[in-house]
Amino acid sequence: MIAGVRSWGGYPAVEHAAVLPLTWRHENLPAAVRPLLAAGLSRSYGDSALNEGGTLLATTGLDRIIRFDRATGRLQCEAGASLASLYALVIPAGWFLPVAPGTANVTVGGAIANDVHGKNHHVAGTFAHHVVRFELLRSDGSRRECSPTREPDLFVATIGGLGLTGVITWAELQLRPIAATDIEVDTLAMPGLDAFFELAAGADATHEYTVAWIDALAQGPALGRGVFMRARHAEGPRTLRAARRQRLAVPLMPPVCAVSRPAVLTFNALYRLRGTRTWKRSVQPYEAFLFPLDGIGNWNRLYGPAGFLQHQCVVPREAAPRALREMLAAIAKAGQASPLTVLKAFGDLPSLGLLSFPRPGVTLALDFALRGPETFALLEHLDRIVVDAGGAIYPAKDARMSPATFRAGFPRWTALEQWRDPAFSSSFWRRVTQAP
Amino acid sequence: MKRTFERVIVFGATSAIAQAVARTLAARGARVHLVGRDATKLEAVRADLLARGAAAATVAVADLDDLALHAGLVEGAWVALGQPDAALLAQGVLPDQAGCEADTSRAHAAMIANFLAPASLLGELANRFEAQGHGTLVAIGSVAGDRGRKTNYVYGAAKGGLATFLQGLRGRLHAKGVHVLTVKPGFVDTPMTAHLPKGGPLWASAERVGDGIVRAMERGASEVYLPGFWRLILLVLRHLPEAIFIRLKI
Numbered sequence: 001m002i003a004g005v006r007s008w009g010g011y012p013a014v015e016h017a018a019v020l021p022l023t024w025r026h027e028n029l030p031a032a033v034r035p036l037l038a039a040g041l042s043r044s045y046g047d048s049a050l051n052e053g054g055t056l057l058a059t060t061g062l063d064r065i066i067r068f069d070r071a072t073g074r075l076q077c078e079a080g081a082s083l084a085s086l087y088a089l090v091i092p093a094g095w096f097l098p099v100a101p102g103t104a105n106v107t108v109g110g111a112i113a114n115d116v117h118g119k120n121h122h123v124a125g126t127f128a129h130h131v132v133r134f135e136l137l138r139s140d141g142s143r144r145e146c147s148p149t150r151e152p153d154l155f156v157a158t159i160g161g162l163g164l165t166g167v168i169t170w171a172e173l174q175l176r177p178i179a180a181t182d183i184e185v186d187t188l189a190m191p192g193l194d195a196f197f198e199l200a201a202g203a204d205a206t207h208e209y210t211v212a213w214i215d216a217l218a219q220g221p222a223l224g225r226g227v228f229m230r231a232r233h234a235e236g237p238r239t240l241r242a243a244r245r246q247r248l249a250v251p252l253m254p255p256v257c258a259v260s261r262p263a264v265l266t267f268n269a270l271y272r273l274r275g276t277r278t279w280k281r282s283v284q285p286y287e288a289f290l291f292p293l294d295g296i297g298n299w300n301r302l303y304g305p306a307g308f309l310q311h312q313c314v315v316p317r318e319a320a321p322r323a324l325r326e327m328l329a330a331i332a333k334a335g336q337a338s339p340l341t342v343l344k345a346f347g348d349l350p351s352l353g354l355l356s357f358p359r360p361g362v363t364l365a366l367d368f369a370l371r372g373p374e375t376f377a378l379l380e381h382l383d384r385i386v387v388d389a390g391g392a393i394y395p396a397k398d399a400r401m402s403p404a405t406f407r408a409g410f411p412r413w414t415a416l417e418q419w420r421d422p423a424f425s426s427s428f429w430r431r432v433t434q435a436p
Numbered sequence: 437m438k439r440t441f442e443r444v445i446v447f448g449a450t451s452a453i454a455q456a457v458a459r460t461l462a463a464r465g466a467r468v469h470l471v472g473r474d475a476t477k478l479e480a481v482r483a484d485l486l487a488r489g490a491a492a493a494t495v496a497v498a499d500l501d502d503l504a505l506h507a508g509l510v511e512g513a514w515v516a517l518g519q520p521d522a523a524l525l526a527q528g529v530l531p532d533q534a535g536c537e538a539d540t541s542r543a544h545a546a547m548i549a550n551f552l553a554p555a556s557l558l559g560e561l562a563n564r565f566e567a568q569g570h571g572t573l574v575a576i577g578s579v580a581g582d583r584g585r586k587t588n589y590v591y592g593a594a595k596g597g598l599a600t601f602l603q604g605l606r607g608r609l610h611a612k613g614v615h616v617l618t619v620k621p622g623f624v625d626t627p628m629t630a631h632l633p634k635g636g637p638l639w640a641s642a643e644r645v646g647d648g649i650v651r652a653m654e655r656g657a658s659e660v661y662l663p664g665f666w667r668l669i670l671l672v673l674r675h676l677p678e679a680i681f682i683r684l685k686i
């Protein structure tokens with residue numbers, strides 16, 4: 001297991017001194033080689049949940065429910081509980097997680113530590129907006145209950161704090177009521193990037209969920225073409241269905257990357273067929289819409305042993321049209337993009353954490369098979385466009401941004417460094433805080 | 437017909453496999469009585485099961501290695517639940533084989549925890565289930581009990597003895613309407629195995645094993661390997677000639 005811990009992107013490969021499970025929330029931290037870092041379901045793409053040479057504290061055994069009030073939708077649970085397990089628990093009682101990222105296979109602790117967002121950011125903000133309080137276990141043995149009013153500094157340092165302030169042992173969440181788990185999804189063909197801004201401005205006012213998929217290989221006038229989706233929970237009769245079991249999985253890693261350019265071209269052409277000239281409505285189970293890739297276990301293996309890099313940035317709204325155009329042109333020219341290119345407009349609700357990624361603007365997420373130095377060079381080029389536009393790169397997805405890029409996007413990192421537990425660190429943190 | 441379980445006693449209730457089984461039954465509204473050594477851990481499990489939908493959850497704190505307590509613990513479970521329809525015995529320890537060889541008292545402790553204590557509890561439970569004329573007895577053995585290996589034979593012997601005990605008990609209770617299930621998990625990723633290197637296709641989660649136990653209880657199976665592929669592996673291992681087997685570094 002020690003050598004086997006990889007993040008979702010499979011890069012970088014690092015060795016840990018030990019991986020120790022945390023099983024009981026009342027117990028103290030184990031004696032272990034420092035630095036320490038809590039790790040959940042390892043869905044961070046890069047090195048933010050890796051801790052080379054140190055100890056990973058595996059939190060997935062901390063998955064108990066502490067209290068669930070079915071009348072008020074208050075849920076207190078241990079921090080290693082997965083969002084998928086919480087959906088199964090709360091849906092039959094008519095509740096839903098107010099914010100979830102693109103996979104339900106993350107832990108509550110990870111959702112806080114990365115202050116994750118979803119397709120409803122423009123109405124619901126980030127995960128932490130729905131966190132009532134949590135407990136932080138520090139290496140000095142102290143336990144700090146943190147909320148917006150209690151230990152507020154430690155609260156905002158821990159939100160988006162990448163696990164550096166200690167171990168989150170439990171959290172209390174406020175759920176949202178739903179009448180139906182099915183989602184009404186409207187799709188529309190998006191001829192180019194300009195259409196995205198118009199569609200997003202319109203749909204964000206009327207729909208809870210909005211997101212666009214784009215064909216990152218399209219060039220010239222077709223640049224930014226894709227499919228726009230707006231969605232809301234179905235109305236009408238109360239229909240609550242917990243997720244079905246995952247049926248497909250990638251059982252083994254192929255010896256080479258299966259996400260080749262012809263494969264991506266084919267996928268993109270097929271996916272684009274979903275977009276029609278007028279709005280087309282379909283009703284989907286929530287997991288199909290919110291977590292489309294969770295239907296295929298270990299899909300990351302398709303990228304082969306070399307792994308892949310994700311690049312997710314946010315750029316301010318005014319600068320977005322130009323910056324996105326520049327980025328998409330660079331990607332199309334390099335011909336390196338993957339099928340999973342997602343565009344989403346963030347809302348204006350200020351994020352709570354010192355290092356929260358979401359901020360007003362537009363976020364673009366791209367996967368790149370790791371093909372060697374040219375992949376790093378392309379991403380470095382994209383970073384420069386983002387930084388020049390006044391944007392930031394998402395730490396949860398990153399394995400390689402430079403310290404300068406990180407500091408430009410997260411100027412409050414020095415405040416987090418002050419609140420960091422001295423015994424905690426990560427490969428990511430050591431990489432981006434070293435002298436540029 | 438699929439059996440249902442509404443009143444369940446869980447011994448070793450803080451073990452990962454026991455929690456997985458209890459969660460599934462709690463979500464269906466079962467009443468559970470939890471027995472374990474550590475009051476704080478039991479309380480965490482109790483709250484979890486109640487939040488997941490258990491109709492009731494009671495606890496009894498006891499060291500199950502203390503055989504003198506067994507009759508009272510079983511009596512207490514009947515007081516808490518009325519007529520239980522299942523009991524799961526999930527306590528156990530994974531001893532360090534080298535440590536057991538160097539210090540026989542450690543081997544004694546492992547044999548008490550893994551064989552003597554569950555067998556003694558099963559004896560008490562069997563008499564009560566036999567008297568009430570229905571119930572399901574489930575105990576967790578191990579694939580390690582199917583053949584003695586030099587790297588793990590103290591544990592294996594205790595689990596193998598437990599499996600033999602359960603076989604006989606199954607025969608005794610068969611005509612009395614009481615069902616006996618032997619569970620033989622392979623490598624399970626739990627705190628008990630935290631010190632072992634993990635990963636790879638042979639390792640299963642406690643949830644997966646727990647699901648398998650509940651399904652085996654429902655269909656009234658006698659013996660189940662979890663995950664199922666272990667049945668095939670053990671079939672091969674059991675039939676290897678001894679002259680070859682003793683040379684294997686397993």
